[in-house]
Amino acid sequence: xxxxxxxxxxxxxxxxxxxxxxxxxxxxxxxxxxxxxxxxxxxxxxxxxxxxxxxxxxxxxxxxxxxxxxxxxxxxxxxxxxxxxxxxxxxxxxxxxxxxxxxxxxxxxxxxxxxxxxxxxxxxxxxxxxxxxxxxxxxxxxxxxxxxxxxxxxxxxxxxxxxxxxxxxxxxxxxxxxxxxxxxxxxxxxxxxxxxxxxxxxxxxxxxxxxxxxxx
Amino acid sequence: xxxxxxxxxxxxxxxxxxxxxxxxxxxxxxxxxxxxxxxxxxxxxxxxxxxxxxxxxxxxxxxxxxxxxxxxxxxxxxxxxxxxxxxxxxxxxxxxxxxxxxxxxxxxxxxxxxx
Numbered sequence: 410x411x412x413x414x415x416x417x418x419x420x421x422x423x424x425x426x427x428x429x430x431x432x433x434x435x436x437x438x439x440x441x442x443x444x445x446x447x448x449x450x451x452x453x454x455x456x457x458x459x460x461x462x463x464x465x466x467x468x469x470x471x472x473x474x475x476x477x478x479x480x481x482x483x484x485x486x487x488x489x490x491x492x493x494x495x496x497x498x499x500x501x502x503x504x505x506x507x508x509x510x511x512x513x514x515x516x517x518x519x520x521x522x523x524x525x526x527x528x529x530x531x532x533x534x535x536x537x538x539x540x541x542x543x544x545x546x547x548x549x550x551x552x553x554x555x556x557x558x559x560x561x562x563x564x565x566x567x568x569x570x571x572x573x574x575x576x577x578x579x580x581x582x583x584x585x586x587x588x589x590x591x592x593x594x595x596x597x598x599x600x601x602x603x604x605x606x607x608x609x610x611x612x613x614x615x616x617x618x619x620x621x622x623x624x625x
Numbered sequence: 626x627x628x629x630x631x632x633x634x635x636x637x638x639x640x641x642x643x644x645x646x647x648x649x650x651x652x653x654x655x656x657x658x659x660x661x662x663x664x665x666x667x668x669x670x671x672x673x674x675x676x677x678x679x680x681x682x683x684x685x686x687x688x689x690x691x692x693x694x695x696x697x698x699x700x701x702x703x704x705x706x707x708x709x710x711x712x713x714x715x716x717x718x719x720x721x722x723x724x725x726x727x728x729x730x731x732x733x734x735x736x737x738x739x740x
Contacts, residue, residue: 462676462678523678546660551660552658552660553659553660554659554660554680555660555662555680556659556683558678
């Protein structure tokens with residue numbers, strides 16, 4: 410999953426926009442965005458944050474400053490050291506796919522942040538909070554907590570299945586690849602009707618405002 | 626046996642439900658995944674878990690469980706306490722880890738199986 414491989418695959422699949430969301434970290438977003446310059450593929454940055462209850466929540470942000478601020482909060486609440494032999498190397502690369510450094514934090518771990526705090530943190534920095542792979546039997550809000558608590562304020566839920574499950578009318582649903590390997594990129598996607606490929610526009614589409622929306 | 630017997634014998638802290646300790650306990654269930662408890666929890670079970678999120682109150686109420694014991698000395702969150710009180714769910718805390726607590730409950734005669 411090097412920056413150029415991700416971009417290459419995204420372009421090959423005809424995608425207009427990808428969100429790069431590593432576990433509890435955002436250090437490869439900038440390189441991926443640089444690698445995508447002049448390709449027609451837009452890159453927005455985010456993280457897949459693991460709450461204390463081990464619920465995975467995607468946080469997608471509008472700009473670099475918001476992203477870094479959110480990452481700061483996640484890092485402050487994440488303990489443990491990575492063991493490369495068990496969990497693999499955690500590489501930070503540049504746009505030429507050169508390894509810049511290793512991330513030694515235990516990114517596979519869970520933060521100390523309760524679910525509600527994860528969502529609050531994402532919103533504090535103007536991001537979109539999307540419950541990840543809710544139809545999966547592990548690390549989903551449903552598997553971990555049984556149901557979505559009232560008042561959580563999610564912007565959407567993400568599903569993996571081919572069919573959209575029955576969801577509440579007030580909750581937007583997206584599908585994405587959750588790609589962990591380049592070949593998985595574009596295997597599932599959501600079509601949005603928006604003015605431009607930005608987080609703010611996606612947010613408007615999820616809320617169905619000013620003509621922006623999700624397409625079937 | 627009822628909740629009061631268990632609270633006394635194992636020195637549990639009662640956070641919610643002091644007045645409901647006469648509740649009969651029919652069995653035990655140990656799980657930290659609420660989707661699993663929704664699927665397999667039974668009426669009258671004492672639920673052993675380290676999950677402190679407020680959804681545990683709704684799930685325990687929904688399945689008519691005798692009560693919840695939080696392990697490892699984990700204290701319920703503020704909204705969990707509120708929800709438990711509102712749903713009449715008994716919330717207990719043990720300083721023991723789950724394995725040890727379940728072992729002692731089993732020794733007291735509480736089973737995880739229903740005949």
